[in-house]
Amino acid sequence: MNDTPCPCGQTTAKGQPLPLEVCCGACHAGQAAPDAERLMRSRYSAFVLRDVPYLLATWHHSQRPAELTLETGGKWLGLEIKQHRITGADTAEVEFVARFKVGGKAVRQHERSRFVRENGRWFYVDGDVL
Structure with missing residues (x-):
């Protein structure tokens, strides 16, 4: 098994970083995220990767x-989940702070994202920058 730490920062009960393969990598490989927070974490890791x-x-x-172009030259520094709220039977919100650097400039994105579950899978809908 590859021991590369997951970019989302998730740790074990003992505080050890979870390997990407068993954390967000499982979602990237097709496993459905069990909740909106896990989907948020897997999307953060997907941005990093x-x-x-x-x-x-x-x-x-x-x-x-229709398409998504990611900025080049950025360095992702970390993810902090502030809150995960269930807002309905198949809806949720995740408030997070993602930190990264672009062109040597530190950027902090604080957002409250909305998610919906359809056919057993969670999807990112949109979000409000805070």
Whole structure:
């Protein structure tokens, strides 16, 4: 098994980083995320890994862009989940802070994202920058 730590920062009960393969890598390989927070984490990891097909596949069809171009030269620094709220039987919100650097400039994205579950799979719908 590959011991590469998952970019999302998830750890074991003992505080050890979870390997990508058993954390977000499982979602990237096709396993459905069990909840909106796990989908949020897997999408963050997909941004780090530049996995555009996964990002588009997990974006709800009502809001999905036709294409997605990621900035080059950025360095992702970390993800902090502030809150995961169930808002309905098949809806949820995740508030997070993602930190990264672009062109040597630190960027902090604080967002409350909305998710919906359809046919047993969670999808990112949209979000509000806070």
